[in-house]
Amino acid sequence: MSKDKKKQEMLKNLPGVDTILELSQEESTFQDVPKSVITGAIRQTIEVLRGCILSGENGFSEEELETEKIMECVKQRVDANMALNLTHIINGTGVVVHTNLGRSLLPEEAADHIAGISGRYSNLEFDVSSGTRGIRYALVEELLCDISGAEAAMAVNNNAGAVLLCLETLARDREVIVSRGELVEIGGSFRIPDVMSKSGAVLMEVGTTNRTHSRDYESAIKNETALLLKVHKSNYRVVGFTSEVSLKELVEIGGKYHIPVMEDLGSGTFIDFSAYGMTREPTVQDSVKAGVDVVTFSGDKLLGGPQAGIIVGKKKILDRIKKNPLTRALRIDKLTLAALESTLRLYRDEEKAVKAIPTLRMLTAPLKEIEKRAEKLYKSLETLDDSRLNVRLMDLSSRTGGGALPMMELLTKCVGMTIEGMSVNSIEGMMRKNKPPVIGRIEDDIFIIDLRTVLDDELYAINKAVADMLKRGG
Ligand SMILES: *Cc1c(COP(=O)(O)O)cnc(C)c1O
Numbered sequence: 001m002s003k004d005k006k007k008q009e010m011l012k013n014l015p016g017v018d019t020i021l022e023l024s025q026e027e028s029t030f031q032d033v034p035k036s037v038i039t040g041a042i043r044q045t046i047e048v049l050r051g052c053i054l055s056g057e058n059g060f061s062e063e064e065l066e067t068e069k070i071m072e073c074v075k076q077r078v079d080a081n082m083a084l085n086l087t088h089i090i091n092g093t094g095v096v097v098h099t100n101l102g103r104s105l106l107p108e109e110a111a112d113h114i115a116g117i118s119g120r121y122s123n124l125e126f127d128v129s130s131g132t133r134g135i136r137y138a139l140v141e142e143l144l145c146d147i148s149g150a151e152a153a154m155a156v157n158n159n160a161g162a163v164l165l166c167l168e169t170l171a172r173d174r175e176v177i178v179s180r181g182e183l184v185e186i187g188g189s190f191r192i193p194d195v196m197s198k199s200g201a202v203l204m205e206v207g208t209t210n211r212t213h214s215r216d217y218e219s220a221i222k223n224e225t226a227l228l229l230k231v232h233k234s235n236y237r238v239v240g241f242t243s244e245v246s247l248k249e250l251v252e253i254g255g256k257y258h259i260p261v262m263e264d265l266g267s268g269t270f271i272d273f274s275a276y277g278m279t280r281e282p283t284v285q286d287s288v289k290a291g292v293d294v295v296t297f298s299g300d301k302l303l304g305g306p307q308a309g310i311i312v313g314k315k316k317i318l319d320r321i322k323k324n325p326l327t328r329a330l331r332i333d334k335l336t337l338a339a340l341e342s343t344l345r346l347y348r349d350e351e352k353a354v355k356a357i358p359t360l361r362m363l364t365a366p367l368k369e370i371e372k373r374a375e376k377l378y379k380s381l382e383t384l385d386d387s388r389l390n391v392r393l394m395d396l397s398s399r400t401g402g403g404a405l406p407m408m409e410l411l412t413k414c415v416g417m418t419i420e421g422m423s424v425n426s427i428e429g430m431m432r433k434n435k436p437p438v439i440g441r442i443e444d445d446i447f448i449i450d451l452r453t454v455l456d457d458e459l460y461a462i463n464k465a466v467a468d469m470l471k472r473g474g
Pocket residue numbers: 158159160161163184186190231232234235264265266267297298299308309402403
């Protein structure tokens with residue numbers, strides 16, 4: 001038979017959508033699947049087969065046209081279509097605040113609060129005692145003030161929004177003085193000069209990359225100056241011959257010339273990490289105590305709560321910010337508020353906070369605890385008893401992530417893995433495509449899982465991922 005004739009023959013044998021659809025009615029796993037999803041999957045499968053026949057792809061045989069084979073493909077498509085897009089993954093990178101992997105894990109208290117509020121009506125903007133309209137920020141304002149020592153507070157969508165809102169309120173069409181050493185970029189889409197221009201404020205750079213002095217700020221002050229801004233060097237450090245004006249000095253300059261001072265703290269923390277043997281990161285309380293007029297920070301970086309932008313400061317300034325119509329566009333959602341409130345409540349007892357807030361727990365985890373988890377994984381992988389698999393315990397360091405504590409190396413325990421006959425890149429790829437995906441890192445041709453960011457109940461899934469990989473890889 002000629003090639004063309006064979007093609008014609010196969011196209012003729014290709015079953016129609018209706019035939020497969022009828023067959024699919026006997027498929028018990030399709031019971032709860034919408035019909036549109038099933039027909040879509042059948043159409044796509046047949047379309048792909050038709051394409052394969054027409055292109056005469058190598059190795060394509062008539063067997064692929066058997067109905068059972070076709071049903072198998074349809075089932076795979078239906079499964080993929082029915083699975084949720086946003087799913088759990090296992091973070092074996094050791095980066096605690098990993099922006100791509102969802103930043104902070106919520107404390108149980110926060111997750112419970114979300115579950116309790118989400119399916120019911122709530123007092124989101126209703127004052128139950130007076131029966132009148134309430135303000136959503138009021139639900140967290142007192143807590144934020146109690147913890148930070150500030151006079152007033154509010155929360156918006158995220159810190160980028162908080163910075164935009166503050167600049168627009170306080171400095172639109174006027175000048176904001178910032179040190180050249182603090183023109184920060186965070187992950188590409190947040191850059192101080194860009195947010196500044198979007199807010200309508202005019203950036204007035206002073207000093208140099210490595211050194212900025214009080215006199216630089218003072219000589220730049222003129223009638224158009226609306227704000228002195230300090231930006232926390234979240235994700236980098238300038239070392240060597242350096243000098244910067246402290247927040248306290250900046251507040252003094254602001255007081256002398258009657259110009260408000262704002263600080264973008266970035267990550268923002270309520271606890272002093274040096275008490276846990278880590279590098280000291282300035283706290284929100286430090287900033288408030290220094291007398292700064294307004295401070296902004298993230299809810300989901302070192303704070304360990306939901307994505308949010310928190311603004312604390314002087315009441316007079318916060319009153320102006322709260323009146324800005326932009327607050328409507330940046331407003332915080334009720335589920336976020338629920339999570340934020342519960343997380344903040346934990347901070348009233350630091351000892352409790354450090355245990356209950358996963359971000360803090362992971363950052364301050366004793367090496368012994370991580371080591372125990374690493375040994376457990378190591379032993380479970382040994383029991384797979386596969387001579388191709390080579391596992392080892394490794395002493396490495398993890399990173400905080402989220403643009404915080406950039407210079408700090410946290411000693412950690414990892415499990416490293418190589419497999420005979422498999423490249424490290426294919427190990428990484430197969431672990432990543434596992435369900436749930438296991439994300440690790442590669443160092444010196446070894447696939448590495450850092451146990452700092454792995455939860456105890458995820459060890460079994462990692463073991464299974466490796467077992468499956470050995471089965472398929474071999
Ligand atoms: C992270 C960060 C931001 C942005 O905060 P998001 O909560 O991600 O919007 C802004 N400024 C600084 C200094 C930061 O570190």
